[in-house]
Amino acid sequence: MRLGGRLAAAIEVLQDVEARRRPVADALKDWGLSHRFAGSGDRAAIGNLVYDALRKKRSYGFRMGDDGAVALGFAAVIDGLAIAPAELAAALEGDRFAPDMPSEEQLQRFTAADLGEAPEAVRADVPDWLAEKLNASLGEDWVEEAAALAERPPLDLRANTLKADREKVLKALAPLGATAADLAPDGMRIAAIAGAGRHPNVQVEAGFQKGWFEVQDEGSQLAALLAGAASGEQVLDLCAGAGGKSLALAAGMDNTGQIHAADHDRQRLAPIYERLARAGSRNVQVHDPREDMTDIFGRMDLTLVDAPCTGSGTWRRRPDAKWRLTENALAKRVEEQDAVLDRAARFVRPGGRLAYVTCSLIAEENAGRIAAFLERHAGEGFTVADAGARWNDLLPHGAGRCHVTALAGGTVITMTPRLTGTDGFFFALLQRSERTG
Numbered sequence: 001m002r003l004g005g006r007l008a009a010a011i012e013v014l015q016d017v018e019a020r021r022r023p024v025a026d027a028l029k030d031w032g033l034s035h036r037f038a039g040s041g042d043r044a045a046i047g048n049l050v051y052d053a054l055r056k057k058r059s060y061g062f063r064m065g066d067d068g069a070v071a072l073g074f075a076a077v078i079d080g081l082a083i084a085p086a087e088l089a090a091a092l093e094g095d096r097f098a099p100d101m102p103s104e105e106q107l108q109r110f111t112a113a114d115l116g117e118a119p120e121a122v123r124a125d126v127p128d129w130l131a132e133k134l135n136a137s138l139g140e141d142w143v144e145e146a147a148a149l150a151e152r153p154p155l156d157l158r159a160n161t162l163k164a165d166r167e168k169v170l171k172a173l174a175p176l177g178a179t180a181a182d183l184a185p186d187g188m189r190i191a192a193i194a195g196a197g198r199h200p201n202v203q204v205e206a207g208f209q210k211g212w213f214e215v216q217d218e219g220s221q222l223a224a225l226l227a228g229a230a231s232g233e234q235v236l237d238l239c240a241g242a243g244g245k246s247l248a249l250a251a252g253m254d255n256t257g258q259i260h261a262a263d264h265d266r267q268r269l270a271p272i273y274e275r276l277a278r279a280g281s282r283n284v285q286v287h288d289p290r291e292d293m294t295d296i297f298g299r300m301d302l303t304l305v306d307a308p309c310t311g312s313g314t315w316r317r318r319p320d321a322k323w324r325l326t327e328n329a330l331a332k333r334v335e336e337q338d339a340v341l342d343r344a345a346r347f348v349r350p351g352g353r354l355a356y357v358t359c360s361l362i363a364e365e366n367a368g369r370i371a372a373f374l375e376r377h378a379g380e381g382f383t384v385a386d387a388g389a390r391w392n393d394l395l396p397h398g399a400g401r402c403h404v405t406a407l408a409g410g411t412v413i414t415m416t417p418r419l420t421g422t423d424g425f426f427f428a429l430l431q432r433s434e435r436t437g
């Protein structure tokens with residue numbers, strides 16, 4: 001396919017996403033199924049245009065004076081692929097699949113528009129209703145913080161120290177341009193794509209098949225590191241999902257002690273078995289959702305709640321979620337977070353810890369849930385640890401590179417693409433006293 005056909009396809013997918021309010025991955029998959037002639041390069045290029053258009057839907061819409069699918073598609077080509085309008089017109093000339101070029105006036109508006117004159121929510125590329133919440137959560141630089149969530153993400157990997165060290169993996173992945181991550185000790189990064197192109201499919205690499213590395217955002221790796229599971233401990237990963245954190249914890253514990261991996265959704269948990277086997281993780285016991293886990297109540301040194309959340313910290317990777325999010329959905333996540341924290345508390349032994357993680361940047365889901373938990377569980381011996389100090393101890397070269405917020409006598413931290421270069425993550429650690437009421 002030529003550029004014109006790819007652009008027309010991207011516009012069709014954007015129209016589908018808009019009309020049916022459906023996840024972009026589903027819309028792209030359907031497009032692929034009904035256009036089997038399109039090769040993998042075409043699909044990747046179409047996907048890139050769609051994702052770019054959705055990441056910057058509001059600022060592109062402002063600059064174009066139109067936020068319809070056609071305008072957004074053209075904006076993604078001009079801005080994301082860095083093809084100037086005149087060059088684009090020449091490339092589409094004579095291409096019968098290409099959509100009509102926007103008017104000269106619209107193109108000029110796009111190129112000359114001053115985003116400085118746009119409302120904050122437009123510059124931040126977020127829906128209006130979230131502006132106040134993100135401002136409250138991220139402080140005075142919230143517009144720049146949110147705008148960084150509208151950039152393309154890198155591909156992050158974690159060396160699995162049960163099978164290989166980072167140097168060895170970096171050597172194997174040198175042809176893919178992997179470099180050592182800034183902060184996470186076992187992290188590696190393949191930079192965000194500039195212009196056209198796509199990240200390599202690292203899962204077909206021999207090293208991946210042999211379990212030398214996992215795909216995991218650096219922020220997720222850091223959250224597991226901060227949770228601080230020590231060798232020999234009893235650990236519960238209560239929202240284990242496909243096991244990203246369990247795998248990192250197992251490596252950090254050098255396969256000693258015991259990790260209990262649980263999730264209430266069997267389908268989400270299913271991939272964990274294959275991942276554990278590939279990674280050589282032998283200290284993880286997976287609990288079926290139907291299992292009664294009362295026998296480990298009050299026995300965990302560390303209970304990790306990697307909570308269900310809006311995922312607002314991952315908007316670089318799932319920009320469509322940003323436009324689909326509603327106040328009702330946020331309220332539902334908050335309810336789930338309270339419920340899962342209440343359940344988690346039952347597993348923490350006296351003297352044990354409870355780590356709470358989200359990949360959201362909305363304070364209601366983060367510090368707000370911890371404050372509410374402390375109120376509901378007053379007298380049970382939970383206090384907020386100094387996560388900011390913990391960050392500085394573990395990552396001296398990353399000091400000052402995350403948000404540290406005081407909360408109930410301790411501190412909690414937030415990682416953001418702008419400060420940490422990771423997806424957005426929140427981390428809090430609660431310490432339970434030896435003597436509980």
Ligand SMILES: C[S@@+](CC[C@H](N)C(=O)[O-])C[C@H]1O[C@@H](n2cnc3c(N)ncnc32)[C@H](O)[C@@H]1O
Nearest residue numbers: 239240241243244245263264265268306307308
């Ligand atoms: C953020 S995801 C977990 C990601 C995973 N820990 C990882 O690192 O790959 C949150 C998970 O919480 C699970 N969940 C939601 N409510 C739960 C509950 N009450 N009990 C257990 N799991 C729950 C969801 O099914 C989902 O898999």
